[in-house]
Amino acid sequence: MMDRLRKHIPQIGRNRVPERPAPGEVACEDCGLDPMCSILDYADEQSNVPEGVLLRRRHVARGETIFLKDDPFRSVFAVKSGSFKTYIPKASGVDQVVGFHVIGELVGIEGLSGQRYPYTARALQDSSVCELRLESLSKSGREREELQQGIIKMLSAEVAFNHQLITALIHQSADQRLAGFLLSLTKRLHTRGMRQIEFQIGMSRSDIGSYLGLASETVSRVLTRFQKQGLIQLRHKRLQILDADGLSEVAEH
Structure with missing residues (x-):
């Protein structure tokens, strides 16, 4: 499956300077792959x-999926634009969502x-990724220790990152969990250089509920209440935090 997907991937060879990020893309210096890209000197024509x-x-x-659960591990992907959900397929047909990944x-x-990949990764909206093929790193010419x-x-x-995320989402009530989730989502986007006050989120209420351990009806009810409270x-899946302090109050109490 990976070979089928890769035939559509545009390859950037040596002696080419990475393009500046387009609107909605993360800048290279704000990306999780930057530690490796810096070592490989992809910004250097030489x-x-x-x-x-x-x-x-x-x-x-x-x-579209970029890999399935139990596929052999080959690469690490960075979300350049858009968003993904990761989930474990269940025999019952109701998948267990284990994470959301933003730019x-x-x-x-x-x-x-x-x-092997422990979950399936699926795009929540039209997205783009950069793929670092760890199996090919030995061909890069860099020292093994580096x-x-x-x-x-x-x-x-x-x-x-995972420690901060778990800490943010350890709450008791549905209101606390959802408030913590929304605050965590916006904080993660801000960390990646996305400073706008409104964000596109592709996850459904059922996906959010699966991730937080809540019924989709509960997620809908709490979101409606947050909107009525002016939080x-x-x-249309565009989120704007109107009162971050108010959401923090809900999450912490």
Whole structure:
């Protein structure tokens, strides 16, 4: 499946300067892949890194998967634009959502330990990714120790991110969980350089409910209440936080 997908991926070879981010894209310096891209000197025309190590800006249509659960691990993906959900398919047909990934965040790095992806990753909206093929890093011409340090730095940032995320979402009531989730989502986007006050979110209420352990009806009811209280505005999957302090009050109490 990965080979089928890769035939559509535009490859950026050596001696080419990465383009500036288009509207809605994360800048390279704000991306989770930056520790490795810096080592590979992709911004340097003299980097001499062969083609196929980093595949840039591949378009992923809404609903398309970039890998399936238990696929052999080959690459780490960074969300250049758009968003993804990761989930574990269930025999019952009701998938368990285990994460959402917004621009600049890494997808699939957990597969490094067991050499298989532990979940399926699907685009929530029209998106794009950069793919770092870890299996090809040995061809980059960089010292092994330098590459290992880059991988460790990527993993360290991911562990720190997951710790912050879990801390933000450990709440009791439905209102607390949802408030913490919305605040975490906007904070993550701000961290990646997205400073606008309104964001496109592709996840459905049922996906949010699966992730937070809530019924989709409960998610809808709480979101409606938040809007009536003037905390948020959510229209056609566009989210605007109107009262961050008010949401924080809900999340913490």
